[in-house]
Amino acid sequence: MGIPLRQQIRVGSYIMKQHLKGNKRYPLVLMLEPLYRCNLACAGCGKIDYPDDILNQRLSFEDCVKSIDECGAPGVVIAGGEPLLHKELPQIVEAALARKKLTIVCTNALLLMKKIDQYKPNPYFSWSIHLDGDQEMHDKSVCQDGVYDKAFEAIKLAKSKGFRTQINCTLFNDADPERTAKFFDKMTEIGLDGITVSPGYAYERAPNQQHFLNRDKTKTLFRKLLSYNKGAEKGKKWSFTQSDLFMSFLAGNETYACSPWSMPARTVFGWQKPCYLLGEGYVQTFKELMEDTAWDTYGVGNYEKCADCMVHCGFEGTAVMDSVKHPLKALTVAMKGPKVEGAMAKDIPLDHARPAQFVFSKHVEAAMARIKAEKANKENLQPVDAAE
Numbered sequence: 145m146g147i148p149l150r151q152q153i154r155v156g157s158y159i160m161k162q163h164l165k166g167n168k169r170y171p172l173v174l175m176l177e178p179l180y181r182c183n184l185a186c187a188g189c190g191k192i193d194y195p196d197d198i199l200n201q202r203l204s205f206e207d208c209v210k211s212i213d214e215c216g217a218p219g220v221v222i223a224g225g226e227p228l229l230h231k232e233l234p235q236i237v238e239a240a241l242a243r244k245k246l247t248i249v250c251t252n253a254l255l256l257m258k259k260i261d262q263y264k265p266n267p268y269f270s271w272s273i274h275l276d277g278d279q280e281m282h283d284k285s286v287c288q289d290g291v292y293d294k295a296f297e298a299i300k301l302a303k304s305k306g307f308r309t310q311i312n313c314t315l316f317n318d319a320d321p322e323r324t325a326k327f328f329d330k331m332t333e334i335g336l337d338g339i340t341v342s343p344g345y346a347y348e349r350a351p352n353q354q355h356f357l358n359r360d361k362t363k364t365l366f367r368k369l370l371s372y373n374k375g376a377e378k379g380k381k382w383s384f385t386q387s388d389l390f391m392s393f394l395a396g397n398e399t400y401a402c403s404p405w406s407m408p409a410r411t412v413f414g415w416q417k418p419c420y421l422l423g424e425g426y427v428q429t430f431k432e433l434m435e436d437t438a439w440d441t442y443g444v445g446n447y448e449k450c451a452d453c454m455v456h457c458g459f460e461g462t463a464v465m466d467s468v469k470h471p472l473k474a475l476t477v478a479m480k481g482p483k484v485e486g487a488m489a490k491d492i493p494l495d496h497a498r499p500a501q502f503v504f505s506k507h508v509e510a511a512m513a514r515i516k517a518e519k520a521n522k523e524n525l526q527p528v529d530a531a532e
Contacts, residue, residue: 148308150267151219151246158218159468169434171217172461175409175420178203178236182226184252186286188316188344191225194508197515199225201412205232209239211410214430219246221272221407228255234262241266248272250312252291253298260298265306272340273299275311277319278327285316303335310338310385317344317357319365325372328382338385343394345421345455358452359444363396363488370395371484386456388477390463394454396488398463402443402453406461408433413511418442420457422449423504445492448500 155172162170180191181199192199203211212220220240227233228251240247250272263269276285279292302309311331315324328339343362357365370391373382384391393400404419414426415433422442427433443458444450450458467474 148267154244154246155218155464156468159465163468169403169405169439171215171408172406172464173219173221174212174215174217175407175457176203176208176211176220176222176236177224177409177411178208178222178227178230178233180225180412181229182224182252183229183254184226184286184288184291188285188314195512198412198508198511201511201515202230202232203410203412205235205239208232208236208410211430212240212243212245215408215410217245217408219248221248221250223250226252226255228259237263237269241268244268248310250274252286253295254291256298257294257301260301260305260307263307265308267308270308270310270337271302272310272312273302275327275331276314276316277324278330281319281323281327285314299334299336308337310336310340312340312342314342314344315357315365315369317361321365321368322372324369328373332382336383338383340385340456341394342456343454345453357454359454359491362394362452362454366391366394366482367396367484370482374481374484386460387463387467387474388482389467389474390456390460392477392482393459393463395482395484397483398466399489399492400459400462400466401445401492402450402458403461403465404442404458405434405437405439406464407457409457413507421453421455423507424501425503426507441498445494445497448497451494451497 158172179199179202180194182189182192185192222233222236222240224230227249230236233249237247237249246268247266248270251274253271253273256271256273273295274286275292275295276282282292282295283289299309299311313324313327331339343357343365345357389398392398402419407420408430409416409420410430411423411426413423414428415430416423417425417427417433417437418439419442425437427436441447442450444453
């Protein structure tokens with residue numbers, strides 16, 4: 145496993161405390177997005193086509209620290225947009241680490257070689273570098289040539305400076321299992337600390353909607369991919385940063401409902417309802433998010449938009465909780481790896497899912513109105529030149 149023992153103990157202890165308190169819904173990881181601005185324009189991203197006034201918004205250092213404390217999750221993943229564009233990111237990371245949060249910065253690495261000396265290695269800190277496959281695969285995914293080479297050099301630099309370094313890899317419906325396996329082999333050979341892998345899920349605002357996976361294709365893809373990780377002479381050679389039961393779920397061996405509250409998202413709009421992937425409302429406090437979100441109306445089988453989703457921000461939390469409840473099952477999968485042959489687990493029926501509502505544009509309109517009002521108010525407060 146690519147999950148350090150320190151992290152396993154800390155998260156496990158946190159989960160047990162929540163169970164003893166009788167809490168059914170609690171966060172495991174805060175998904176902190178202090179900005180949407182990015183220096184890439186990937187076709188599968190749902191954030192880079194916001195109006196400039198929104199792309200220019202930033203959560204302040206104070207906003208970020210308040211969100212970390214308010215949420216209380218043991219882990220903090222800082223994403224975006226491209227977080228290295230945020231001038232206060234070093235201070236945000238330092239504040240999270242001072243609170244002993246397991247802190248991960250997700251980056252496309254284009255700025256990492258320039259800015260890496262603003263950070264110090266820490267056992268609680270990891271770089272997660274975006275790589276969706278080998279050079280051709282990744283550059284195609286991010287719609288720009290040369291990005292893979294820069295990311296690869298950044299990985300080597302980060303490792304040479306003593307940073308824990310992993311990659312995050314999103315697989316779309318054109319992913320080739322054998323080719324992806326060779327890519328994972330290469331990443332393992334260079335001493336990478338872990339791989340986070342996820343099926344591509346259709347962001348509502350993404351310009352390219354044709355290359356996302358559905359659930360059947362996801363399970364087939366991951367069964368084929370994980371079959372390359374079962375060589376008897378090498379055993380389990382890849383280190384994933386996700387739980388073994390989540391990987392088993394991707395391979396079609398578990399029937400899980402999602403736990404969107406386990407990875408709440410804090411963005412420039414506020415706390416995002418219901419999850420990191422769907423923006424169907426925003427509130428100003430974490431307490432409002434947990435208490436006012438109609439959780440039971442979302443998820444596979446409940447909501448049409450969720451029908452194809454198998455992404456870690458919804459299902460990793462479920463898998464982790466299942467590991468705590470059924471340690472022997474988790475241990476068996478950890479030792480043998482996920483099953484890649486035979487019948488798959490029965491999936492959740494979709495017959496009674498409520499129809500999709502397309503409401504995200506309302507939030508953009510509301511944000512634009514707020515920004516416009518703030519600008520007008522600021523202009524009205526400007527002192528009048530005495531000469532006028």
